[in-house]
Amino acid sequence: xxxxxxxxxxxxxxxxxxxxxxxxxxxxxxxxxxxxxxxxxxxxxxxxxxxxxxxxxxxxxxxxxxxxxxxxxxxxxxxxxxxxxxxxxxxxxxxxxxxxxxxxxxxxxxxxxxxxxxxxxxxxxxxxxxxxxxxxxxxxxxxxxxxxxxxxxxxxxxxxxxxxxxxxxxxxxxxxxxxxxxxxxxxxxxxxxxxxxxxxxxxxxxxxxxxxxxxxxxxxxxxxxxxxxxxxxxxxxxxxxxxxxxxxxxxxxxxxxxxxxxxxxxxxxxxxxxxxxxxxxxxxxxxxxxxxxxxxxxxxxxxxxxxxxxxxxxxxxxxxxxxxx
Numbered sequence: 001x002x003x004x005x006x007x008x009x010x011x012x013x014x015x016x017x018x019x020x021x022x023x024x025x026x027x028x029x030x031x032x033x034x035x036x037x038x039x040x041x042x043x044x045x046x047x048x049x050x051x052x053x054x055x056x057x058x059x060x061x062x063x064x065x066x067x068x069x070x071x072x073x074x075x076x077x078x079x080x081x082x083x084x085x086x087x088x089x090x091x092x093x094x095x096x097x098x099x100x101x102x103x104x105x106x107x108x109x110x111x112x113x114x115x116x117x118x119x120x121x122x123x124x125x126x127x128x129x130x131x132x133x134x135x136x137x138x139x140x141x142x143x144x145x146x147x148x149x150x151x152x153x154x155x156x157x158x159x160x161x162x163x164x165x166x167x168x169x170x171x172x173x174x175x176x177x178x179x180x181x182x183x184x185x186x187x188x189x190x191x192x193x194x195x196x197x198x199x200x201x202x203x204x205x206x207x208x209x210x211x212x213x214x215x216x217x218x219x220x221x222x223x224x225x226x227x228x229x230x231x232x233x234x235x236x237x238x239x240x241x242x243x244x245x246x247x248x249x250x251x252x253x254x255x256x257x258x259x260x261x262x263x264x265x266x267x268x269x270x271x272x273x274x275x276x277x278x279x280x281x282x283x284x285x286x287x288x289x290x291x292x293x294x295x296x297x298x299x300x301x302x303x304x305x306x307x308x309x310x311x312x313x314x315x316x317x318x319x320x321x322x323x324x325x
Contacts, residue, residue, distance in 0.1 A: 029254075030063045031246060033089035034072025034081075042276060043091050043238075044068045046146060046269040050240065053261035058254055064089070082243035083139050089246070091146070093238035100137040101312045102130045107236035109181045109307050110300035111322040115147060115235070122237045126318060134239075141247050142239035144262035146269050149212030149277055150232035154225040156207060158292045162186060162302045170208035171197050177310040181233075184306035185299065194219075201225060213280040222287040229292045231299060240265065 033051070037043040044066065051064035072078050072087055075095055081087030096103035105111070105126070112118035121127055122145050131142045153159060155168065165187045172178045174191040182189035190206060200206045201224040209221065216228065240262060247255065281291060304323050311319050 030065055031088040032065050034067040034078045034087055035091040036070050036075055037068055039068050042272055046265055049268050050261055050265040053264050057257040057261050085245050089242045091238055091240055096134055096138055100133040101314050102133045104315055105130055105318055107234055108319055109233050110303050112235040118235050139244045140241045141244055142241050144240040144266040145237045147273055148236045148238055149214050151210050151212055151234040153208055153210045153229040153231045154221055156226050158227050159229040161295050162298055168208050169206045171206050180306045180310045181303045185302055217280055217284055222289050227292050228289050229294050231294050
């Protein structure tokens with residue numbers, strides 16, 4: 001009898017210890033967040049801010065380890081890792097259209113006329129639909145979004161109207177939508193790797209290129225371009241995402257804490273973004289670049305048909321609505 005009671009006690013003790021161990025494991029989680037930007041980029045600063053907020057709000061139950069500079073792999077590699085469980089979080093955007101066609105709506109040329117207009121979509125009903133499709137088709141969950149600097153056209157002559165684009169030799173990324181739009185506007189666009197752009201501008205192979213202000217400055221395009229034409233032709237946002245696999249391992253309380261951390265990070269990042277955008281224009285002007293106002297309404301009208309004919313058929317109604325608004 002004594003032996004039986006002892007065995008029973010040992011067995012019960014073992015079960016209790018295993019339960020405690022399981023509970024501790026469920027509470028102690030480290031999320032790997034990999035992204036492509038460098039340490040000084042606002043995305044990395046926002047990632048670190050998010051990590052701080054998560055640790056505080058979960059009282060240390062969840063840690064976020066940030067891996068900048070593609071140290072967890074390139075964008076698609078990290079997304080694949082999130083689907084397999086080898087990575088947990090990343091910052092990603094319209095690349096998700098490879099799985100979720102609605103993700104293309106994140107970066108539609110002339111789809112958003114202002115930051116406020118973009119916010120109304122990203123934070124509204126259509127934004128909810130985009131996020132839901134990403135969850136269902138990709139297996140990752142958007143939990144916050146960051147605005148990206150609008151893309152502007154740089155050149156060695158001022159571009160104020162659509163007519164000024166005629167015959168302009170310019171580099172575009174290898175994205176059919178971008179290529180079609182600039183052709184429709186009258187320019188002569190050439191797909192080219194970003195690494196080749198500076199030299200090509202320097203030797204006159206091309207006369208212009210288009211990118212956000214942050215990239216224009218970091219690439220030193222001020223050394224080979226005189227004007228920033230404020231076309232602002234692509235306004236877009238990008239998501240901070242977590243894998244559904246990691247999300248499902250969290251308690252409801254911790255899920256709420258992570259969402260609150262994401263909300264605080266989104267607000268913080270926007271404040272920093274607006275400050276940086278203003279500073280970038282001043283810095284580029286000090287480096288000798290002139291900013292040119294552009295007839296954006298005329299550009300958008302001229303680009304509309306090219307945009308509509310280039311997007312996937314299933315998102316065409318939404319794109320038509322963006323232009324109508």
